[in-house]
Structures are given as structure tokens and as C-alpha cells.
Amino acid sequence: MTVDERFPAPAAAPAEEEPRSVAASYATRFGAALRKSPLTVVGFAICLGFVVLAAFAPWIAPYPEDAGAVVKFQQRLQPPSAAHWFGTDLVGRDVLSRIIMGARISLVTSVAVIVLAVLIGVPLGVIAAYRGGWPGASIMRVNEVFLAIPSLVFVLVVSSLMRPSLPVTIFAIALAWWTWYARLAYGEVLSIKQEQFVDAARTSGASEMRIAFGEILPNLTSVLTVKITLDLGYVILLGASLGFLGLGPQPPVPEWGTMVAEGREQLPDAWWLTTFPGLAVFAAVVGFNLFGDGLNDILGGRD
Amino acid sequence: MTSSAAATDPLLDIRGLTIGFTDVDRTEVTLLRGVDIQVRRGEIVALVGESGCGKTLTTRAVLGLLQSPPLEVTAGTIRFDGVDLLGLGADAIHALRGRAMTLVPQHPLSSLNPVFTVGEQFFDLLSFQGRASIGPLGYLRPRLDRTARDRNRAATIAALKSVSLPDPEGVIDRYPSELSGGMCQRVLIAMALLSTPKLIIADEPGTALDVTIEAQINRLLLAKVREQRTAMLYITHDLGIARELSDRVFVMYAGRVVETGATAQVFARPRHPYTRGLIDSVPRLSAAPIKGIRGVLPDPKTLGEGCAFRFRCDFAVPACSAATPPLAAVAPAQAAACPRSAEIAL
Numbered sequence: 001m002t003v004d005e006r007f008p009a010p011a012a013a014p015a016e017e018e019p020r021s022v023a024a025s026y027a028t029r030f031g032a033a034l035r036k037s038p039l040t041v042v043g044f045a046i047c048l049g050f051v052v053l054a055a056f057a058p059w060i061a062p063y064p065e066d067a068g069a070v071v072k073f074q075q076r077l078q079p080p081s082a083a084h085w086f087g088t089d090l091v092g093r094d095v096l097s098r099i100i101m102g103a104r105i106s107l108v109t110s111v112a113v114i115v116l117a118v119l120i121g122v123p124l125g126v127i128a129a130y131r132g133g134w135p136g137a138s139i140m141r142v143n144e145v146f147l148a149i150p151s152l153v154f155v156l157v158v159s160s161l162m163r164p165s166l167p168v169t170i171f172a173i174a175l176a177w178w179t180w181y182a183r184l185a186y187g188e189v190l191s192i193k194q195e196q197f198v199d200a201a202r203t204s205g206a207s208e209m210r211i212a213f214g215e216i217l218p219n220l221t222s223v224l225t226v227k228i229t230l231d232l233g234y235v236i237l238l239g240a241s242l243g244f245l246g247l248g249p250q251p252p253v254p255e256w257g258t259m260v261a262e263g264r265e266q267l268p269d270a271w272w273l274t275t276f277p278g279l280a281v282f283a284a285v286v287g288f289n290l291f292g293d294g295l296n297d298i299l300g301g302r303d
Numbered sequence: 304m305t306s307s308a309a310a311t312d313p314l315l316d317i318r319g320l321t322i323g324f325t326d327v328d329r330t331e332v333t334l335l336r337g338v339d340i341q342v343r344r345g346e347i348v349a350l351v352g353e354s355g356c357g358k359t360l361t362t363r364a365v366l367g368l369l370q371s372p373p374l375e376v377t378a379g380t381i382r383f384d385g386v387d388l389l390g391l392g393a394d395a396i397h398a399l400r401g402r403a404m405t406l407v408p409q410h411p412l413s414s415l416n417p418v419f420t421v422g423e424q425f426f427d428l429l430s431f432q433g434r435a436s437i438g439p440l441g442y443l444r445p446r447l448d449r450t451a452r453d454r455n456r457a458a459t460i461a462a463l464k465s466v467s468l469p470d471p472e473g474v475i476d477r478y479p480s481e482l483s484g485g486m487c488q489r490v491l492i493a494m495a496l497l498s499t500p501k502l503i504i505a506d507e508p509g510t511a512l513d514v515t516i517e518a519q520i521n522r523l524l525l526a527k528v529r530e531q532r533t534a535m536l537y538i539t540h541d542l543g544i545a546r547e548l549s550d551r552v553f554v555m556y557a558g559r560v561v562e563t564g565a566t567a568q569v570f571a572r573p574r575h576p577y578t579r580g581l582i583d584s585v586p587r588l589s590a591a592p593i594k595g596i597r598g599v600l601p602d603p604k605t606l607g608e609g610c611a612f613r614f615r616c617d618f619a620v621p622a623c624s625a626a627t628p629p630l631a632a633v634a635p636a637q638a639a640a641c642p643r644s645a646e647i648a649l
Contacts, residue, residue: 196414203366204428204494205401207437214427214442218418 033298040294046287047229054107057100066093067101069252077270087272089263095272098254099280105255106284109170110235114228116174121181122217122224128182129189130212143182151176152241159247166249169242173235184227185220192216222299229295233288240281256281312385313341314534315365315502320379322360322369332604335360336558336611337379339630342502345532347525349549349566351539351581355600357558358538359409362504365536366406367396384501401432405495407505407524411487411512415479421490422475425459425497426452432498462493466523485516489523496527503528503535509544521548542585546570554578557601557611560630564637574639574647576616610641618643 034041058064066072072092080087086095124143128136146154151173158172192198193216201215236256242248243257251258256277263273317340323333335357342348350358363369365381365388381388383404388396408414416424430445431437445451456475463471466489479487488508495503505524509517525548528535539545545552545566552569554562554577562575573579580596587593598615609624610616616623622642630640641647 196408196410197416199368200406200408200414200491201416202368203400203404203406204432205398206427206431210431210437210442215416219416221418 030298034294037294037297039290040297043287043290043292043294046283047232047291050103050284050287051107053100054103057104061094061097061100063094063097064101066097067252067254077266079270080272086276087270089259089270089273090266095259095276098259099256099277102254102256102259102277102280103284105166105249105253106236106239106281109166109173109239110232112170113173113177113235113239114231116170117177117181117231118224118228120174121178121183122185122220123213124178125182125185126189126212126217126220129186130193130208130216139182140186143179143186146176146179147183149176152238155238155242156245156247159242164247164250166253169239169248172242173238177231177235180231181224181227184223188220188223189216192219226292226296226299229288230292233285233292236284236288237281312382314344314346314384315340315342315536316380316382317341317361317365318380318382320361320364320381321377322357322364322374323377324373324375326604330604333377333606334374334558334603335364336627338555338558338560340536340553340560340563342534342536344501345534346551347528347535347537347549349537349539349545349552350555351542351545351552352555353540353581353600356555358540358555359506360558361555362406362506362536362538366404366504367400401428402498403500404502404504405498405500407488407492407495407503407508409506409508409510411484411491411508412479414491415487417479420476420478421463421482422456422459425462425475425494426455428494428497429455429458462497463490465496466490466493466527468493484512485520488512488516488520492520492524492527496531496533499531500533503533504538505535506538507540510539517544542570542581554581557606558603559611559627559640561612561641562637562639563630564634564639568634568637572634572637574633574637574644575612575641576618576643576647577612578639579647580615618647 034044053060061067070091070093072088074092075084075088076090076092078084078088078092084094084096086099088094089098124139128139128143130136154176155172158175159168162168189212198211198215201211206215239248240255240257240260243255243259244261246258246261248257249255251262259277260274260281263270263277266273317338320335320338320340321333322335323331326332338357338361340348340350340361350361352358360369360374364376365383367388369376376389379389383399386395386399388399391399415421419427426445430451431442445455459475460471463474468474468486468489474482474486474490479490482490492508503524508524509520512520521544524535527533537545537548549566552563552566553560554569554575556577562569562573562578564574569578570582573582577596580594583594584596585593596615601611601614608626610619610628613619613623618641620643628640628642630638631644633639633644639647
């Protein structure tokens with residue numbers, strides 16, 4: 001028996017794969033991973049719908065003017081109907097329109113909070129872990145002081161010290177939220193900085209800054225992506241809680257939490273005033289959660 | 304800094320290198336106890352010894368990768384190309400590292416950054432090698448420059464070709480996880496050779512690979528080093544490889560060089576019982592069961608004065624515990640740290 005008989009060549013040589021760009025091959029892989037997990041697709045669809053609603057709110061909302069201080073007394077407190085799918089509120093404004101316009105507020109809040117939190121937290125965490133020593137220790141001790149206070153209490157205190165408005169809400173939540181990013185970055189960098197490629201970069205003469213932010217930081221992309229996606233939902237929830245407690249953007253701004261608070265006095269008769277904004281919060285949080293979990297599975301599978 | 308006299312000086316000159324740390328119970332632990340190693344220009348030197356004898360620690364000190372604290376150089380000098388490395392500022396070390404002195408690491412798969420393609424890693428090296436402070440703008444500028452990108456790509460493909468990587472145009476856009484260990488090691492060798500350094504430090508470059516690939520990698524490394532007339536310090540615990548590759552060999556035991564000399568001479572006539580034990584421990588297909596060396600490496604905390612090998616040595620005499628034997632010439636171009644070296648060379 002010759003070697004050729006024992007190891008027969010494959011019948012046909014596999015066709016040479018078409019050269020594709022790296023980005024295209026990753027897009028294909030992402031698509032394939034999405035197809036395997038229907039829940040991720042649901043989450044992705046909700047997130048996408050939410051973003052589209054927020055972006056095109058004035059064109060999608062049937063009565064966009066109802067977002068402001070409009071009064072239409074002749075149609076106040078109407079139950080859901082063909083003209084007003086989610087009913088109307090105390091002064092006759094369309095609840096559906098206000099929810100759609102409110103998506104903008106929620107999205108702006110949560111994106112702004114996350115951007116601030118990432119910009120503050122991640123560099124601090126990277127420096128604390130990479131530099132170590134007393135600068136690292138002091139950053140992390142300050143971080144722990146912030147973490148020790150429950151975030152809702154912290155945000156309540158900060159926002160009650162100022163006049164409630166959208167920027168104040170964003171500022172207050174970001175001040176509580178950066179700690180999580182600092183901690184996440186800290187933990188990741190602590191382990192990544194032990195990797196061999198960090199030594200390899202150092203022997204090639206890279207400066208400490210370049211190693212920390214050029215070599216190590218890009219390794220955090222996947223964990224940060226997952227964390228950001230999950231957090232977009234949680235920040236919407238926290239923003240709505242703040243609005244519900246009267247410390248968020250003030251009426252007539254169509255903030256979902258504020259709307260629930262306004263409608264609370266009309267329960268149980270005008271149930272639609274609280275139910276639909278509440279469902280909007282619920283859908284947004286669940287959507288970002290499902291999408292974030294799915295992303296975690298997809299990206300986590302890489303290492 | 305190269306004076307006319309420097310041409311005859313060793314390229315890398317490690318003298319009396321002593322490294323230790325203070326343990327939690329405040330005892331001083333000495334890990335390297337006066338290491339002397341010289342590498343001449345264009346010479347291939349092997350550093351052999353058991354795991355834990357201080358080979359890697361020595362190279363980390365040379366490369367400036369010591370974890371300090373806790374580790375500290377308490378005595379000795381490291382001169383590279385006439386420059387005292389230990390007294391050098393951070394910027395000067397950066398300029399030296401990665402240009403004049405490069406590393407071929409031990410674990411090829413984990414020594415490449417997993418989130419960048421091979422091409423991107425070469426790009427950084429080609430753009431910034433040996434330059435410490437470039438600032439955020441300096442980091443971005445070559446990326447935005449089309450001619451720089453094209454030039455770097457061409458240089459990368461040439462470098463990948465020079466280490467016989469199949470399909471360099473394909474490899475350049477791959478991530479390290481898409482390459483095999485042998486391919487990664489070829490990429491790393493290409494990186495180490497990129498700046499035509501004066502010294503390459505190879506830290507057991509084949510240990511993480513299987514034997515056939517290891518042989519290929521060593522052959523490649525040897526060919527490239529000879530071609531570029533680069534000096535190489537090759538760290539290994541494999542005597543066979545040391546014998547095959549090197550011009551000279553240093554044998555380390557428990558933080559000291561116990562024997563050194565021209566490779567052929569040391570292997571033919573070892574003059575230190577440890578070297579002899581190591582040679583006898585090499586498995587041979589035909590021979591009887593290997594002898595090995597009894598016992599294990601001593602704990603550096605309880606070592607005390609005297610020869611560190613005396614606990615495992617068949618030749619030990621009371622004098623061995625009295626004082627640490629110095630490295631003394633036993634033949635032309637051969638030195639051993641053993642008072643009974645004359646009896647060992649049978």
C-alpha cells in the first residue's frame with residue numbers, strides 16, 4: 001500500500017475563496033451569528049426601531065406638536081381609538097405622539113451619559129491599572145467611594161441640588177456611571193498587561209502611553225461594546241426613574257418617566273396614561289438587554 | 304558612541320549582574336548572583352540551563368523588562384555597544400530597544416496583539432520603531448498618509464517573504480489567531496529582523512512549537528542571523544540546539560554562570576559537573592537509560608555560601624561549601640567554576 005492509497009487526495013480541490021475585504025468578512029460572520037440566535041435578532045430589531053423612532057420622531061408621530069405645551073380640552077382623556085392609538089392625556093394630547101417624541105429624550109440621555117461615562121471612566125481605569133502605584137490606587141479608591149453609594153440615591157442627590165432639566169439628568173447619571181467603566185477597564189487591563197505582546201511592544205521601543213492606549217485599549221473593544229449596549233438600556237431605566245420622581249426633565253417635556261408620574265393620578269380610570277409610557281421603557285430596556293447579551297455571545301466566542 | 308576601541312569590545316557585556324528582591328518576611332533573596340556574559344559582534348551565543356536557573360531573568364534585565372519593584376539590580380553592569388544600559392534614561396533605552404536590540408519571544412501565539420492584523424502590527428513597527436514619544440497626532444499621521452501606507456505595505460510583504468512565509472499578501476491581512484504557531488514565529492522573526500539589529504535575543508523561540516517546526520524556525524533564524532551578520536543570544540534548555548547553533552555557550556546554574564567556552568570544546572570536554580550532568584541527561588535513541596541529575600534546583604533563600612551545585616554533585620568535597628568557586632580558565636577559551644574541574648574532564 002502506498003502513501004497515496006492510504007491518504008487519498010480530496011476528489012476536487014476546494015475552490016479558492018474569493019478575496020474579500022476584512023470588513024466584509026466580519027459583516028458576514030456577524031450576520032451568520034445573528035441568524036443563530038433569534039432573541040438577539042429581536043433585541044437588535046427593537047434597538048433599531050427605537051433609534052429610527054428617535055431619529056425621525058417628528059415625521060413618524062401623528063401629532064408631533066403634542067410634545068409641547070399644547071392644550072386640546074375638547075379631546076381630553078380619551079381612551080385608545082383609531083385616531084389616538086394610545087389615547088389622550090389630561091389636556092388632550094396624543095399619548096402615542098408623546099411617547100415617540102420621548103424616545104428622542106431617552107436616547108439622547110442614555111447616549112450622552114454613556115459617552116461621558118466612557119470618556120471619563122475608561123482612561124482612568126486604564127491608567128489606574130497600567131500605571132499602578134499611588135496614582136492607580138487613588139483613582140480606584142475614589143472610584144470605590146462613588147460605587148459605595150447606590151446609583152439612584154446618588155443621582156437623586158446630585159439632581160436635587162440643581163434645577164431639574166435634561167442636562168442635569170445627564171450630568172447626574174454620568175457622574176454615577178463612570179465608575180463601572182473605570183472598574184471594567186481596570187480589571188481587563190490588569191490581566192491584559194501581563195500578556196506577552198505587551199512585553200513584545202515594550203522591547204520594540206513603544207512608549208508607555210502607546211502601549212496603554214495603542215496596544216492594550218483596543219483589546220477592550222468587545223467587552224466595552226457589550227457593556228455599552230447593555231448600559232444604554234439601564235440608563236434609560238434610571239432616567240425614567242428620575243423623571244418619575246420628578247427630578248428629570250420637567251413637564252411638558254415628554255419624558256417617559258415623567259409621563260408615568262403625571263398619569264399616576266388618573267389611575268385606574270385612564271390606565272393608558274401610565275401603561276404605554278411604562279411599556280415603552282420596558283421595551284427599550286429589554287431590547288438593549290437582549291441585543292447586549294447576544295453581542296456578548298458573539299464577541300465572547302472570539303477568544 | 305562607538306569609539307575605535309569599541310569594535311573589539313564585546314557587543315553585549317554583562318558583568319557581575321546581581322538581581323534580587325526583598326521577600327515579604329524582609330529577607331533578601333538573590334536570584335542572579337554575579338552573572339558574566341559576553342556576546343561579540345556577529346557571534347551566536349547560547350545560554351543554557353534548567354528552568355529557573357535565571358536565563359530568562361538575565362535577558363529580561365538586558366531588555367529592560369524586569370518587574371521592578373520587587374526585582375532590583377543590586378550589583379553589576381550591562382553594557383551594550385559601549386553604552387551602560389542600567390544607567391540609561393527611559394528615552395535612550397526606547398531608542399536602543401527595537402532598533403539595535405530586538406527580541407524573538409518564547410510564545411509566538413501570545414506575543415502578537417490579537418486585535419491587530421499582521422500588517423497593522425508591522426505598520427506601527429515601521430512607522431515608530433525606536434521612537435518613544437510620538438504623541439496622538441504622530442500616531443495618526445502615517446495612517447492618513449497614502450504613500451506611507453503603500454510603502455509600509457510593500458516593506459511588510461518583503462519582510463514576510465524574507466522569512467519564507469507562504470502567501471505574504473494573504474498573511475498581511477490576517478489576525479494572529481488565524482495563523483499557526485510556526486507562522487506567528489516567522490512573523491515575529493521578520494519583525495525582529497526589520498531594523499537590521501546588532502543583537503537578537505531569542506528566548507527559547509521553538510519551545511512552544513512542535514519539533515519539526517522548531518527545527519525549521521531555528522534553521523531560518525540561523526540563516527537570517529548569519530546573512531545579516533547579527534549577533535544572537537539564544538536562550539535554550541535544549542543542549543542539542545545549543546550545540547547545533549552556537550559559536551559559544553554559557554551554562555547557567557542557580558543564578559550563576561558555571562561554565563563557558565567555545566561550543567564544540569565545552570560539549571567535547573565539559574569541565575563542570577553540572578555541564579557534564581546536562582550532557583548526560585540528553586536522551587539518545589541507542590544508549591542506555593539516561594542518567595539525569597539527581598535532586599532539584601536549590602531554593603535561592605537557603606543557598607548560602609559555597610557552590611550551589613554541591614547538593615547534587617557527585618564530585619562534591621568539603622571545600623565546595625566553604626566558598627563559591629569563581630569562574631576560572633581551565634583551557635584556552637574555556638572557563639569553569641569548579642575546583643575539581645581538572646578531574647572532571649576525563
